[in-house]
Amino acid sequence: MSSDGMNWYGVKAIYHFEMARWLRTLGQSLAAPVLTTALYFIVFGAAIGGRMGEIEGVSYGAFIIPGLMMLSILNESMGNASFGIFFPKWSGTMFEILSAPLSWKEMLLGYVGAATTKSMLLGLLILVTARVFVPYEIAHPLWMLAFLFLTALSFSLFGFLIGLWAETWERLQTIPMLVITPLTFLGGAFYSIDMLPPLWQKITLINPVVYLISGFRWSFYGIADVHVGISIGMIVLFLSVCLLTARWMIVSGYRLKK
Amino acid sequence: MVDASQAIVSIQGLNKRYANGFVALKNIDLAIRRGEIFALLGPNGAGKTTLINIICGIVNASSGTVIADGFDNVAQYRQARSRIGLVPQELNTDAFETVWATTSFSRGLYGKPSNPAHIEKVLRSLSLWDKKDEKIMALSGGMKRRVLIAKALSHEPTILFLDEPTAGVDVELRHDMWQVVHELRDAGVTIILTTHYIEEAEEMADRVGVILDGEIILVEDKATLMRKLGKRQLSLQLNQPLAAIPESLIDLELELADDGQTLVHTFDAQRESSGVAEMLTRLAELGIGFHDLKSTESSLEEIFVNLVRKPR
Ligand SMILES: Nc1ncnc2c1ncn2[C@@H]1O[C@H](COP(=O)(O)OP(=O)(O)OP(=O)(O)O)[C@@H](O)[C@H]1O
Ligand SMILES: [Mg+2]
Numbered sequence: 001m002s003s004d005g006m007n008w009y010g011v012k013a014i015y016h017f018e019m020a021r022w023l024r025t026l027g028q029s030l031a032a033p034v035l036t037t038a039l040y041f042i043v044f045g046a047a048i049g050g051r052m053g054e055i056e057g058v059s060y061g062a063f064i065i066p067g068l069m070m071l072s073i074l075n076e077s078m079g080n081a082s083f084g085i086f087f088p089k090w091s092g093t094m095f096e097i098l099s100a101p102l103s104w105k106e107m108l109l110g111y112v113g114a115a116t117t118k119s120m121l122l123g124l125l126i127l128v129t130a131r132v133f134v135p136y137e138i139a140h141p142l143w144m145l146a147f148l149f150l151t152a153l154s155f156s157l158f159g160f161l162i163g164l165w166a167e168t169w170e171r172l173q174t175i176p177m178l179v180i181t182p183l184t185f186l187g188g189a190f191y192s193i194d195m196l197p198p199l200w201q202k203i204t205l206i207n208p209v210v211y212l213i214s215g216f217r218w219s220f221y222g223i224a225d226v227h228v229g230i231s232i233g234m235i236v237l238f239l240s241v242c243l244l245t246a247r248w249m250i251v252s253g254y255r256l257k258k
Numbered sequence: 259m260v261d262a263s264q265a266i267v268s269i270q271g272l273n274k275r276y277a278n279g280f281v282a283l284k285n286i287d288l289a290i291r292r293g294e295i296f297a298l299l300g301p302n303g304a305g306k307t308t309l310i311n312i313i314c315g316i317v318n319a320s321s322g323t324v325i326a327d328g329f330d331n332v333a334q335y336r337q338a339r340s341r342i343g344l345v346p347q348e349l350n351t352d353a354f355e356t357v358w359a360t361t362s363f364s365r366g367l368y369g370k371p372s373n374p375a376h377i378e379k380v381l382r383s384l385s386l387w388d389k390k391d392e393k394i395m396a397l398s399g400g401m402k403r404r405v406l407i408a409k410a411l412s413h414e415p416t417i418l419f420l421d422e423p424t425a426g427v428d429v430e431l432r433h434d435m436w437q438v439v440h441e442l443r444d445a446g447v448t449i450i451l452t453t454h455y456i457e458e459a460e461e462m463a464d465r466v467g468v469i470l471d472g473e474i475i476l477v478e479d480k481a482t483l484m485r486k487l488g489k490r491q492l493s494l495q496l497n498q499p500l501a502a503i504p505e506s507l508i509d510l511e512l513e514l515a516d517d518g519q520t521l522v523h524t525f526d527a528q529r530e531s532s533g534v535a536e537m538l539t540r541l542a543e544l545g546i547g548f549h550d551l552k553s554t555e556s557s558l559e560e561i562f563v564n565l566v567r568k569p570r
Contacts, residue, residue, distance in 0.1 A: 005336075007336070007369040009365075009366045009367075009368075009369050009370060009371060009372075010366060010367050010368070010369050012366055013363050013364075013365075013366030013367045014367070016363075016366075017355075017363055020359070021354075024354065091350060091352075091353075092348055092350030093350050093351065093352055095311075095314075095316050095344070095346050095348075095350060096344075096364060096367060096409070097367070098314075098315055098316045099314040099315050099316055099339060099342070099344050100339060100367040100368050100369075101335065101336040101337075101338075101339040101340040101368060101369055102367070103336075253318050257315075257316060257317055257318045258276060258277065258317050258318070
């Protein structure tokens with residue numbers, strides 16, 4: 001235990017454990033999302049994009065890059081973080097985490113920290129992959145990294161919550177499949193909200209993913225569906241809600257302790 | 259009971275009601291002495307694992323307090339837990355990790371800087387050293403059990419819980435484990451173990467606690483327990499078989515066995531064998547001769563079976 005009262009060795013142990021799990025299957029962990037993204041570029045960027053005009057001065061292929069990155073980051077963050085905490089619950093090795101001198105902060109730093117790292121690495125890899133298909137420029141690289149980080153963090157945390165909450169494998173899959181996938185597809189990954197009929201433009205705004213993608217796209221091309229400040233505000237709000245929920249779940253032992 | 263200064267684990271008024279309403283522990287008061295080996299015995303479902311899991315922070319108590327080495331296990335969970343090691347009953351391990359990695363992981367989890375020399379010592383003491391680079395899934399059940407023990411010892415706990423450490427372990431390995439446990443005790447570690455092999459408790463424990471239907475029904479020094487509750491028997495091989503016990507001997511606790519060829523006298527171990535001299539004199543007076551005699555003491559196992567079988 002270090003002088004600040006934090007169990008940093010415990011954080012490190014969990015972080016390494018989670019990273020090692022990922023590295024063991026690195027090919028699989030990276031190949032699948034990169035391949036999927038490449039297919040999106042081929043189908044949407046090249047095949048369909050060729051028939052579409054530019055959107056606010058950005059070629060369609062380049063326009064979808066931020067959305068595609070978000071799509072992968074959301075999926076990876078949630079898949080990775082939810083599995084990371086669900087698996088020990090399911091296999092029974094959770095007893096050791098529960099009996100160790102770890103606070104909710106340390107558990108989150110270890111598990112969510114590792115999932116965030118993995119998602120960010122994947123996001124950057126996709127960015128590099130995109131280069132093969134379309135030229136692009138990044139207007140605000142630091143903001144781009146900030147959005148990347150905040151999104152990876154928020155959704156890793158959200159995934160962690162799902163993993164904590166889920167008691168069966170089915171439940172673990174349900175939320176990402178039934179909620180997140182539709183929200184990302186309807187969140188403007190492949191189109192600008194301006195293209196929607198007026199009523200749908202309003203309805204779309206209750207979808208939190210819209211703010212993510214819009215903000216992220218702004219960091220690339222300086223164009224946005226909603227103001228970038230609102231985007232950041234929404235992410236921070238979402239992050240805070242997840243954080244408070246996670247703290248409550250771990251401290252009370254909800255779905256963790258009998 | 260033990261006074262608090264001596265107790266390294268002190269449990270007061272502990273109750274556990276599971277979510278389905280089942281009451282697994284009823285008002286448990288228990289004090290474990292520093293440096294002892296305490297055996298917690300009880301039939302399946304008595305509440306042994308529940309009790310251990312509450313102390314270790316895996317299960318929430320419904321009410322009551324647990325103090326481990328002076329620290330409340332809820333309010334001061336960091337201090338309390340970093341002193342405790344747990345070998346769980348279930349063989350839950352990370353299949354894809356190596357023995358070395360999983361043991362080092364445990365040490366870190368408990369807030370200790372890495373110490374390869376200590377990990378090596380632990381693995382060697384459990385004869386796991388040659389398996390250190392193997393994945394856990396490639397190990398046998400008994401080996402996995404040892405890995406769990408190694409993990410529990412990785413952070414140098416002062417209190418060690420062993421929940422059925424020798425279940426499914428062969429005789430040789432069991433003796434090895436006893437050896438390890440004795441060495442730990444000599445090094446000052448307090449050990450609380452549960453087992454269904456009563457001989458194990460008999461061999462190892464300083465004190466024994468019996469739990470039945472969520473209640474502690476007895477806590478006693480093993481030696482005292484065996485003296486108090488143990489029975490002794492004296493069997494005489496008679497020269498001539500008897501059809502019945504002679505009337506003049508009816509007041510003595512005698513039974514006939516082997517078609518009247520053996521006369522068995524049973525008495526509480528704590529009562530001095532004054533009755534024996536009396537019996538032998540009277541037998542001589544009646545002219546009943548015998549050519550052999552044998553005295554036996556009941557084991558902890560028999561004592562235990564009698565305790566938990568008794569209708570209460
Ligand atoms: N999660 C749970 N929900 C409801 N009841 C439970 C739960 N876990 C255990 N029990 C019940 O509590 C009682 C005590 O269980 P426990 O595992 O503590 O027994 P034990 O003494 O360790 O038994 P064994 O010798 O079989 O390991 C049992 O009747 C069991 O069915
Ligand atoms: Mg048990």
